[in-house]
Amino acid sequence: MTADRPPLLSNPRSERVRLVAALGRRAARDKQGLFLVEGPQAVREMLRYAVHAAEVVYLTPAAARRHTEIVAAAREGGVRTQECTDQVLAALADTEHPQGVVAVARPVDVPLAQALDAVAADGFAVVLTHVRDPGNAGTVLRGADAFGASAVLVSAASVDVHNPKVVRSTVGSLFHLPVSTGTPVPELLGACRERGIRLLAADGAGSTTLPEVDLTGPHAWVMGNEAWGLDPGVLALCDEVVSIPIQRAESLNLAMAATVCLHASGAVRAERRS
Incomplete structure (x- = not known):
């Protein structure tokens, strides 16, 4: 046994295992200041893009043999591994x-000002207001990543982005x-306005359609709750209310609408930069 290879963890009822397993609950995440990252793809992306947040990677012996790149990346980043x-x-x-790989990490969300800095330089973002479903939130975050958004802004009273279901559905994004x-x-909307970020509410009753809206310059798509959409007060705070022709x-649904809007913004950005 070597100093850098601890003994096999074999007791599923140990205190250590109990504390990690508890991270599936919001109260435990808040108390410990940690969250779960599950699956080889998500863990691989964490080690590549946010190794500073990683605490420890747990792998079965079979997974360690199968995913040697994860073990190597953890070692290179100074992250402890535990079989x-x-x-x-x-x-x-x-x-x-x-799938044989679970990691524990510190939260990766950033202050609002830092996220807005990324958007204000001619980028675009998505704002999730009171979004409660983990799968929807994760899918929107993945779409934002895929289409080149500069940031994702999640309001208070929304789902915790460190919820295991959110983390899994982002697949590393x-x-x-x-x-x-x-x-x-x-x-949140006021801070966007102060930075010169136009607010585009996505709503079926919008008088401007998606093909008509100006997507040049910094802007943010404002998405509402899965059940009741956007409150009239929120719509009033936005610069335009945009509908998607169907x-x-x-x-x-929320995830589909956000994906369509983000794709449109990404296409305009790509065309302008080509």
Whole structure:
């Protein structure tokens, strides 16, 4: 046994395992100041883009042999690795069928001012107001990453972006761009305005359609809650209310609407920079 290779963690009922497993709950994440990153893809992206946040990577022996690049990246970044039995890994993970790799990390959200700095330099962002569903939030974050958004701004009273389901559904995108959380909606929109970021509310009742809206210059797509959309007060704070033309379906859900809007912004950016 070497100093850099601790003994196999084999007791799924140990205190250490219990504390890590508890990170599936918001109260435990807040208390410990840590969160779970599950699956080889998400852990790989964390080690590549946010190694400063990584605390420890847990792997089964089989996963350690299969994902040598994760072990090497952890070692290079000074992140501790711990091999464990399948039973321990199952106790640590939030999913029913884990893939043999779970990491513990410190929160990666950034102050609002830092996120706005990235947008104000001719970028675009998405604002999630009171979005509660983890899968929706993660999908929007992944779409923002895919289409070149500068930041994701998540209001107070929204889902925790460090929720294991959010983290998994981003498939590593959580670590690729600035994500700011916890600011009340009026303050969040006001801060965007102060930075010269145009606010585009995505709403089916919008008088401006997506093909018509000006997507040049810094702007942010403002998305509402899954059930009730955007409050009239929030719509009043936005510069334009934009609808997405659809042919037959009655409406699009939050994640789909955000994806369409972000793709449009990304396409305009790509065309202007080509």
